[in-house]
Amino acid sequence: MDNSKKDSSKNSKETIQQILSDEIERRGLRKTPERFTILEEIYQTEGHFTVDSLYNQLNEKNYHLSRATIYNTVEFLYECHLVLKHYFHKEAEYEKCFNCKVHHHLVCTKCGMVKEFTDSNIRRDVQTRHYKKFDMTHFSLVVYGLCEKCQNNHQV
Ligand SMILES: [Zn+2]
Ligand SMILES: [Zn+2]
Numbered sequence: 001m002d003n004s005k006k007d008s009s010k011n012s013k014e015t016i017q018q019i020l021s022d023e024i025e026r027r028g029l030r031k032t033p034e035r036f037t038i039l040e041e042i043y044q045t046e047g048h049f050t051v052d053s054l055y056n057q058l059n060e061k062n063y064h065l066s067r068a069t070i071y072n073t074v075e076f077l078y079e080c081h082l083v084l085k086h087y088f089h090k091e092a093e094y095e096k097c098f099n100c101k102v103h104h105h106l107v108c109t110k111c112g113m114v115k116e117f118t119d120s121n122i123r124r125d126v127q128t129r130h131y132k133k134f135d136m137t138h139f140s141l142v143v144y145g146l147c148e149k150c151q152n153n154h155q156v
Pocket of ligand 2 (some may be wrong): 105
């Protein structure tokens, strides 16, 4: 799969809607407007989110959807490769991924801080790899350790 082709942002909005729409059709599901509302909200969100934070965000914008609807939709989008799912902590965290820059995460095992970083060498290394009987769509490296604040607390 080649995600390196750059779309303009207008195009990519139409493209992600099309991917969702095709997948809904393929599975014989109903094209409820909620799914597209959630998709749009996610693609306006920078960084990571949880089902709860997305629920609150939508609520503030007067979209009163149930947590179950949001959870099911986000999981569906994950299956469509439109969002990534991480387990840095107990609760799943998601982020948009279509046409987004490949990045990695530093996770502090003490305070839970998550910081993003990019590394073009790692990206090139993994993206050019072919895994046997496996079709790679995305990847993200997680590096564990102590953040600056926790290192300092450690030494005292
Ligand atoms: Zn820390
Ligand atoms: Zn991230």
